Amino acid sequence: MAAILEVTNLHKHFGGIHVTRHVNFSMHEGEQSAIIGPNGAGKSTFMNLLTGYHRCDAGKVVFEGRDITNRSPHEIARRGISRAFQVSSIFVKMSVAENVRSAVHAQMRRSFSILGAASRIGVEETGRVLALCGLESKRDLIAGELAQGDKKRLELAIALAGKPRLLFLDEPTAGMSIEEARSTMELVDRLNRELGLTVLFTEHDMGIVFNHARRLTLMHRGEIVVQGTPEEVRANEIAQKVYLGEHHV
C-alpha cells in the first residue's frame, strides 16, 4: 500500500528546547493509528507541525506524494488534511448548522462567493455531516451553548465537512461521558472502515487506544521511542519504562 503521509527527520525547537527531534513517521492509506506518550511528549506539537500551525526547523513532510513542509494551514487543509482539536475549537456564536455549513463552503471553494445565498449552498452535504455526527436535532442551537460532549462532536463534524483524506484527532474523547466516547470512536472506526479515511489520533485513555488503533507510535521528549502494533508496544520494554511505568492503566 502507498504511503499517504511521509515524515522525515522532522525537527523543531522553541528557544533552546527541542520539542520534536529527528522524527521519522509514515502512514499508509486507510490506516488508523494513534500517537501516545506522556504529557509534554510532543504529540500536539507534532500535529501542529504537520498541519502548518508551527514552522518546522528541519525535515520534510510529504502528503500524497507532494511536499507540504511549512505550507500555511489553509493550504494544507485544502490538500485534504483536517484536524479536530483537543479543546473544542468551534465557532461559538454561530449555530451548529452554520458551523458545519461554512466548513462545507470552504471545502467547496465557495468561501469567496460574495453574492450567493449561504443558506442554499451545500445544504445536502451539511445535512449529511450533521446526521453522521448525530447533531441533526441540535442544528439550530448556538454552538457556544452546547454541552461539552456535543461541542466535541461538532468539532469532529467541522473536520469531516472538509472531506479529508487524512484526519488528525487530538484527544477526540476528552471531556466526554463513557457513552459519548464510545459512540464517537465507533463513528471514527466506521469512517475509517467504510470510507477508507486515514486517521491519526492522540488519546490518554489507553482502553480506547488499544481498542481503536491498529498501530501505535509512542513519543517521549520529542522523539519517537517505539512504533508497532498495540501488542508490540505493550510488550516493549522501553515503552513500559517510559510510559506505562508512569501511568498504570
Added chain:
Amino acid sequence: MSAPEVQPGWLARHGLARPVAMAMLVLFLLVPLLPGEYWTQVSTEVLILGLFAMSFNLLYGYMGQISFGHAAFFGVGAYASAMLFVRLKTAGGSIGMLDFFLSLLAGPPVAAFAALVVGFFCVRLTGIYFAMLSLAFGELLFYIVFSWYSFTKGDDGIQGLLPPLFFQDAVNYYYLTLAIVTLAFLVLWRITESPFGYIMRTLRDNQRRAAFLGINVRLHMLINFVIAGSFAGLAGALWGPFSRSVNPGLLGWQESGVAVFMTLIGGAGSLIGPLLGSVIYTLLQAVVKMYTVYWPLTIGTIILLIVLFLPGGVLGLIEKRLKARRSAGDGET
C-alpha cells in the same frame, strides 16, 4: 475574551429581519410628510451615517475586529467625490446632472483603493493591535488631507458643493439618498448572508480554526476590509453634496467613534442594528441640540448607561424581551 453579549443573526432567526427592514423603509418613505425641512435633513443624515455605520459593522460585528480609522474611508470617499465635483463644475458654479452622478461614483472606488492599501497591513493584526494600526492609518490620512493645502485645501475644506437644482431641494436629495442607501443595504444584506459573509463570522469567532478549514484568513479579511471601505466611501460621497462641503474632520478618529457608537447603540449582531443606532443617535442629537449645547455630555452619559446596563444595544434588549416572552410561553425557563 469573555462570553458574547449578543447572539448574532437573531433577527433572522426570529424571522424578523424582513419585517423590521420593511417597516423602517416605510417610515423613511413617509418622513418628508412631516412639516418643515428640518426632519427631512436630519433623516438624510441618519441614512448617510447609518450606511457608514453599517459598513463599519462589516468589520466589527461580522469580522470581529474594531477599527478606529474607518472614518478615513468615509472622508476619502467624500474628498474624492468632492474634488471631482469641483473639477466638473461649470464656470457658473452649477453642475450637470450626469456630472453630479459621476462625482458621486468617484467615492467608492477611491475609498476602496485606500482600504486596499491600509487593509493590506491591518489584516496582519488582530484585537488591540488592529485597532491601533487602523487608528494610526486613519490619523495619517487625516493629517495628510489636513496639511496638503495645494491639493485638498487643508483646514478650509472644499466648499460650494451645490448639487444640481433638482437635488438642492431637501426632499429630493433625501429620496436620492434613501434610494442609494436602500440599494446599498440590499447589497450588504446579500454579502452578509453569502458564504463569504458566514466565513467572516467564522473569522470573528475563531481565526485559527477557520485557517484549518482551508480559509486564507488574511485574504478574506482584506476583501472584507475593502468592501467595508468602499461602502464607507459611498456614504462619504453622499455627505459632500448634502452638507455642501467637506472638511478634514470627516477623516478623524472622532468620526470613526461615531460609527462605533451607532453600532453599539443599535447592536452589532445584525446588519440593521447600526442603522437603527444611527436613527437613535442622530435623532437624539437633533433633539438635544435644540435645548442645549452640551450634546457630548448627553450622548456620553447615554453611552455610559448603555455600556453599564444595556450590553448588546437596543436590539439586544429587544431580543432578551422576546426570549423571556417565548420561554414564558413555552412554560420553560
Added chain:
Amino acid sequence: MDIGPYVLQLFSGLSRAMVLFLLSAGLSLIFGVMNILNFAHATLWLLSGYITFSIFQFLGEQFGASPLLLLPSIAWATALMALIGFALERFLIRQTYERELPEQLLLTFALVLIVGDLIKLIWGVENRRINLGVEPMEMLDTLVNPYHFVIVGTGVAVAAGLWFFLHRTRFGKIVRAAVYSRSMVSALGIRIPMIYGLVFAAGVGLAGFAGGVFLPLLPMALGVDHDVIVQCFAVVVIGGFGSMLGTFVASLIVGVVYAFSILFWPDGALAMIFLIVIVVLIWRPWGLFGTELRY
C-alpha cells in the same frame, strides 16, 4: 548656521516628551495590568490642568499671588485626580473587566465626552494658563523659557521614581507581576481588586500631575485632549504595551520628532508620528521594548 530654532525645538520637544511620558506611563500601566485602554486619560489630564488653575487662583486670592503657589496647587490637584481615578475604577471601569474590548473602549470614550463637556460647563470655553512671569534665558543664540528645565527635570525624576517603585518596592513588583500574569498574582493571595484600584488611581494621578506641571508652558484648551490621547497611544504602541523603558524612549522619540518636524512641515508634524507608529506596528506589533503578550 543659525542653531537657534533647533535649540528651541529641542527644548520644546523634550518638554512635550515629558508630558507624553507622564501620561503614557499611566496609560501603559493601566493597560498592562488590567487590559483597559483608557481613552479618557488625556481628558483627565486636561481636567487636572483646569483644576490646578482654579486652586492656584484661589490660593492667590487667599495668600497673595506668588509663583510658588503652583507647588501646593499641583499637589492638591494630583491628589484629587488620584482620588477621582480610584472612584472611576471602583464604580465604572470595574463593571467592564469581564466584557469585550469594544465595550471597554466605549466606556472610556464616553468619559472623554462627559469630562470634556463638564470642563466646558464649569470653566467655559476660555483657555486657561498660569503665567509665572519668568524671564526667558538667553542661551545658544536664542531665548529659552527656563521652565523647560523644570519640566524635563521633573519628568526624568518621575521616570526614575517610577522605575525604583516598580523594581525595588514590594507593591511595584506585584504590579509588574500582574502585567505578566494576573492569575499568578491572585494565586499568591494578593487582592487583585485593590491592585486595580490603586494602579488606576496612580495612573490618573500621574496624568493629573502632568496637567499641573505643564500649565505655565502651554494654555489648557478644550479639545486638546483629543490630539494628546492619540499621541499617547502612539507612544504606548511604539514603546510596547506595559514597558516603562519603552514608554520613556518612545516619548522622547515622539516629542522630539514632532518638534523637529514642525520646522519642516508645520501642519504635517503629527503625520510623521503616525508614520512611525505604522512602521513599528507592522515591523514589531508588540513595540520596541514590549514582549509578545496577550492577543
